[in-house]
Amino acid sequence: MVSREPNRYQKQLIEALEGIYLVDAGPGTGKTYTISLRYSHILENRDVEPDDILLITFTENAAQNMKERIINTCSYDRSALRDAPISTFHGLCNRILRTHGFEAPEVLGIDERITSTIQVIENEILEMQEFRNFMTIFIERHPHFRDYYASLHHGGEMLNLIRSLASRGIFPTRDGWFQDCEKELDGDYERFMDIFRQANAPVQGSRKMKQSFLRKRMNGYKNRCFSPGAPHFEDICGDTQVSEHLSINAFNEDREELKNFVHDVYFCYIEYMLGRNYINFSFMIMFAYVLLFENHTLRERIRYRYIMIDEFQDTNEIQFKLSLLLCRGNLCVVGDWKQSIFSFQYASVKNITEFEPRILKYIDELNRDHRRIDYSVDNFRQIHLMENYRSAPEIIDFSERALVAKATKDEDLDIDAVKAKITHLEAAGNKGPSEILSYSFDDQKEGILWKINDIVDNPDYIFHENGKSRLLKYCDVAVLVRKRKFGMELLSLAEKHDIPVAYEGGIELFRTPPSLLLLAWFRILKNISSARGWAVVLENAGYSLEMTGSIIDGKNYPLDMLEFHSRLSSMDTAGSIARTVFDKYSLDSTITDRIIDVLESVSGTSRMNIGQIISFMEQNIDNGTTYDVDSTRRGDVFRIQTIHSAKGLEYPVVILPDMDVSHQAGNSSIDFRDPSGLRQKKIYSSDPYPFIYDNWRYYLLSKAVDMDYDEERRLRYVAITRAQNYLFLTAGCSSQSQLFINLGTEPVVTEPEILPVQVPESDMNRLVVGGVVQPAPLKLSCHSLMNIAPSAGEGGKGMEYGTAVHSFAQRYAADKTVRPRTPDENNVKRLLDSLDGELISEIECILPIDHEGRCILFSGVIDLVHIDGDSVDIIDYKTDRSMSNHDEYVKQLSLYYHVLSGIYKDKRVQAYIYYTAEGRPVHIERPLSIDEIKGLINSLSLLNSDATSQK
């Protein structure tokens, strides 16, 4: 899309300057390119200055990019363009309020003013804390609302409601509601009845009438706990239909007091915020809007000759109305309803899909008491950008089919209506080879990695770029996930297999395993006997729970760890401590880099001590704060990111793991939505006894409104359209969502095979700071010291027999009523019957041995420990028929002997092998000493190759 003449559709847009334009710009149609050309065109051809053109984008980042692009393509004076109004809605409103907005709160009847030092609360968590404080005070001062308060799940719920109302342009005033927006709260009766009748229409069956969709969904009514006086199920539901009379009754529920509650919380919160010199993002838009609404001279002065809005599908209703107030008649909105995936941020897809009715309605509202909008919208025109420069034709076709795939078996989806709304895109640029494949994997993550390794450098997969053909690289591949968690798990699996990878976008940095380990070391640094710290560190080093407990209780920490601790103590910055800890564990990834970055920057600027760093990390964990992890400098890596964060990007290969349909819509107890309006889902009542009841009226109304899977489909559309040539969909084998099945590609069932990639030597080099790198402890099974002849092993009886005997022994030690079934088991029973002391079966134990500066952990499971008075017996069952392996078993028992001798210092520890075939315990007279064990280690070739028995 770089140096090319605009196509005929784009030309249409660039040259159409006067009037109202709705531009349907699908994925890959050169939207940004066209907007910047249009901007230049306006400037170059008319008596217009940059200050006359308002260009609104979705993010600050996009605004910056757009500005740079315009500066580079436009011949206009650069310095004038630097200050041009190219920004987000919030940036614009912030500017307006800080220059003209001091008295804006007066419009709502609030005496507080907006000051020039007002602070924007950007951090969501911080605002939530502030809001909870406010709610506590509020309910003390307004005790008559306490039943409403009691029905909430948590106080913060109301803040979400307030935001949602503000995004719709519903604002409170001192003694009511701004303009006539109160009616919005009541809901839309006509529309509700339309929806209700449609959902309640009986379905024609083969012989008789079937239940309506609504009647089917009402089956759960019986199992609810409704407040006293709710109608009986039989009164609401007939055989095939739901009572219309009761539904109308439910819609017309008296909500005056509920509205008062919401109003007072809303209004008092605005006052509370202003009183503390705070403003949030919602209120920023609200105040700018009411200011421009009320102050006619100011509005007249600010209005722009040209307005362009990018990503219009992500705007909300109040932003649409605000644009109309700011406009002189030349408005151009660009977007794609198919890519609207931010409704949880209160974006309204209807701004685009119902553009014309909305603009007429809004202008009508804005002109009711005063003529604010003096331009005509009658010459409103639509422009469709119809050429896609990104994807191969197969991918474009597939993406459009995905928009009409049913989400559940009996979803009532009007496929033809959706198809009619889609502007079909023509593939105009990408003629390269293309493939779309579905896979079913037992383990999707393994499968994805297998597929990536399969296609990279594979001559079957060719990508055309700049007129040349080449093989695929890792950096051509993006895995687009629905949820961050899946992405993080895939990331760590890829790292484990040494497949070059990077996670793009925000992650909860301080909840990652490397960070938790680092936090543990900080705790130990602050307090050498920190149990929370040691528990994490020791568990990570492979110590069992019991061992960890006894180490912490006895404060006899492993020597190598104490040495490491003293090395850390000598360091003076958090960053260098973090580096050293990560080096010790050979952790080196984008995540560890970022942790070091963050710690260096926060502790560098504010000189934090260890305690403050710990509390900083803890707060980040509690708040789930996310940080962007930068991957660009990592070179040839494949990318993992969420679909939401991949908006606007493109990749030669896109892999799309199954995204399960999720619901849980509106989990709040006070709900506001179309067309039902403001409703209480839960009702608190102290009669007959205090309880939070379900509201039967809400239940009925919510069942009438169909589950909406449209955004789920749009999300898939966005994901699919990121792909240029290759698209791979994956699903698990067990539960595939209907949405996946209905996409209509037959999945290939494959058993993936992971081939670890050889990582170039240079990437393996670690940063070495402050001395020698301590190698990570090596975990070995005690069997790696033993040399067992396999045939003699189980004496012809086989592994299964041995396992059965062990399993019987464990069960019998716990429960003497279990019956032996073989001679060996009978011998075990005799042994256990003869022991009088305490019996402990199957204890995991670990013996740390320091070997040439490296810590080796031998682990094993002791079959039985018998503690009687001052003597501790270790007993290991062997089902061998002969004693040919006895010397090897002695090695194993010697390890156990040293572990238990360390724990029971005052008791006499003895080790026995119990040969179950003969029923004979053999005492180990002389266990190997630690030095003898070290001698055995030397003879192991294992340590030189790094093939550990880690699992």
Place this chain on the structure above:
DNA sequence: CCACTTCGAATTTTT
């Protein structure tokens, strides 16, 4: 065809 039980999953992120 319907009523009931069982099963699995419980976001996304910008200003």
Place this chain on the structure above:
DNA sequence: TTCGAAGTGG
């Protein structure tokens, strides 16, 4: 804990 979707048995 809560809620759909899908599976099951009358």
